[in-house]
Structure formats: C-alpha cells, structure tokens
Amino acid sequence: MKFKKIIIVSLALLLAIFGVFLLNVINDKKGDSQSVQTTMILISPTTLQPGDVISLSKLLWKDWPTQSISKQYITKEQKQNVKDIEGAVVRYPIFEGEPISLNNVIKTGGKSILAAVIRPGMRAVSVPFNKIVNAPALILPGDVIDVVIPKKELSAGHTDDLVGQTIIRGVRVLAVDNIIQKMNDGKDLSSPRTITLEVTSDQAEDLAASIPEGRIVISMRSVFAGQDVYSDGYPKSDELPVSRGDKPSRTIALFRGSERSEVTVK
Known part of the structure; x- marks a missing residue:
C-alpha cells in the first residue's frame, strides 16, 4: 500500500515538472514570434x-x-x-x-x-566687432541677441539726451569670424573681428543703415528664452531711456523789491 502511494506521488511530481517544462517551451516560442523587427x-x-x-x-x-x-x-x-x-x-x-x-x-x-545653415527666407549679415560698444567677452555661434542703437533725442531744448532703440530682436549668431559652430577644443574666440547674424531682409536693411552712422549695442538673451524675431524697423515702444548724465547747474537771481536772492537749478 505504501509502495503504491510512493509511485503515485512520484508520477504526480514528474507530471508537474513536465508541465512546467512544456509551459516554458510554449512561452519561448511565443516570445520568438513576437520579437521586435x-x-x-x-x-x-x-x-x-x-x-x-x-x-x-x-x-x-x-x-x-x-x-x-x-x-x-x-x-x-x-x-x-x-x-x-x-x-x-x-x-x-x-x-x-x-x-x-x-x-x-x-x-x-x-x-x-x-x-x-541659413534658414529659408533669412539673410546673413556680418557686423565688425569694433562697431559693438559693449561687445561681450565671449560670444559664440548659436547665441541669441538683440541689437540696440543709441540715439540723441531733442527734448525740452536739450540735444544731448540719449535713448536706446532696439532695432532687431532675437536674432541668432550664425558665425564668429569664420567659425559657424560652437567649439569644444578650447579654441580662443574671445577676440573676434566680425560676427555674422541671421536676419530678415528688412532687418538687414535696418542694420546696414545703422552701422555707418555710429556704433551699436548688443544684449545677450538667455538660452532658455524663446526667439521672437521682428522686422518692423524701429518700433516706438522699444525706445528706452539710458543714462543721460548730469546736466550743468544754473544760478538764477530773483529780485523782490530791493531784496536779491539766488536759486540754483538743474
């Protein structure tokens, strides 16, 4: 009786092992048939x-x-x-x-x-580095900048007032000298002679008209800021006052009857 129980248990174990083995084989075949091409x-x-x-x-x-x-x-x-x-x-x-x-x-x-590398409809314009008033110590291809020109403005009888006028916004630097990609080999780009900007045809005309008259100012944009390229020329809303310097003081004499007093004004 005990011998029969041992045989039955052994057969059950063998069947269980065989079932597990057969199941693994079937799964492997399914995996092969479903492999990614x-x-x-x-x-x-x-x-x-x-x-x-x-x-x-x-x-x-x-x-x-x-x-x-x-x-x-x-x-x-x-x-x-x-x-x-x-x-x-x-x-x-x-x-x-x-x-x-x-x-x-x-x-x-x-x-x-x-x-x-110029995008369709855009132009490449080179700017002499010595025309940039506040040239950054390091500027690289791919940087995004705004271009500002300083202008004298007549106000209240004074002709020495200056305003900063943004003529171009969010333009991409295509090249520094003859280098059109960021360098990872340590090459020195700190003293370039020209920078090349990617602009629209209208912006190219504005820039060409501004450079001969004087020098320009550029402001660097954050790499996280989106580009918003405009070609409206000289928008009035972009005029921002800059430092105007101290005006010379003047002394005015005031007379009240026989009394005389002086007032200093700027």
Whole structure:
C-alpha cells in the first residue's frame, strides 16, 4: 500500500515538472514570434553641430525598431541616400545616438557652408566687432541677441539726451569670424573681428543703415528664452531711456523789491 502511494506521488511530481517544462517551451516560442523587427540605420556616435560636415567614416550603423523608423532616416538598403550623405552639412543639431535624418542635413552643391545653415527666407549679415560698444567677452555661434542703437533725442531744448532703440530682436549668431559652430577644443574666440547674424531682409536693411552712422549695442538673451524675431524697423515702444548724465547747474537771481536772492537749478 505504501509502495503504491510512493509511485503515485512520484508520477504526480514528474507530471508537474513536465508541465512546467512544456509551459516554458510554449512561452519561448511565443516570445520568438513576437520579437521586435529591426532595421539598420545610420546614427551619430557624437553630437554634431550646425556647420559640421558629415563623414560616413564617423557614423555608425545600428539596429532600430522598424516600426519607429521615419522616412527621413537613412537605412542600409538606401544606397543612394547613403552615398549622398557624404559631405553634407548639418543644419540643425544632431545629438549623440540620434539617427541621421535627411531633414537635418543639406548638400551644399559647391556653395559655402554658411549658406547651408541659413534658414529659408533669412539673410546673413556680418557686423565688425569694433562697431559693438559693449561687445561681450565671449560670444559664440548659436547665441541669441538683440541689437540696440543709441540715439540723441531733442527734448525740452536739450540735444544731448540719449535713448536706446532696439532695432532687431532675437536674432541668432550664425558665425564668429569664420567659425559657424560652437567649439569644444578650447579654441580662443574671445577676440573676434566680425560676427555674422541671421536676419530678415528688412532687418538687414535696418542694420546696414545703422552701422555707418555710429556704433551699436548688443544684449545677450538667455538660452532658455524663446526667439521672437521682428522686422518692423524701429518700433516706438522699444525706445528706452539710458543714462543721460548730469546736466550743468544754473544760478538764477530773483529780485523782490530791493531784496536779491539766488536759486540754483538743474
């Protein structure tokens, strides 16, 4: 009797073990059938800045979920796109590990790299650094600035009053000298000769008219501030008073009958 119980218990254990094994096999097969399909695409192993020239030797092929692949990504089967990407110029930042997208690069066709990074409808205007009154100690491509001109204003009979007038808002610095991307190699950009700004055609005319008359002031914007590019010329609402200096004092003599008194006014 005891022997039969032992046999029954042993068979039950064997069946349980076999059931667990069979269940694992079934789950493995389901997992294989549901595995994610991937396709090889081009990615950048390092961050690329606007103005960088694409070199295939510095890019990597990586498996990417097929369902997540955009039409603008470059796959290994697209031999023509792979060929065309060599020597193209980066228009917008491509971050480390990000796929190379045809929207982010452009072929220069023999034209300058600067022309490739200007947005459609915009212009590039160079400003001599010695025309900037308050030139920042360090200004880099990609910074966003406002351009202000100091103007004399006639008020209350005084012609030496100055106002600051913002003529351009939120423009992007395209280049400092001939450098059009931020440098990470320690290259000194603290004493440039020119800066190149990305402006509209109207802003280019305003800037061209302002520089010969005198010098300009630039104000740096925070990297967290949005860009609001205007092209309305010289908006009155942008006139802001600046330091006017101390006016010379004057003494006025007042007579009341035979009495004389003096009052100092400014």
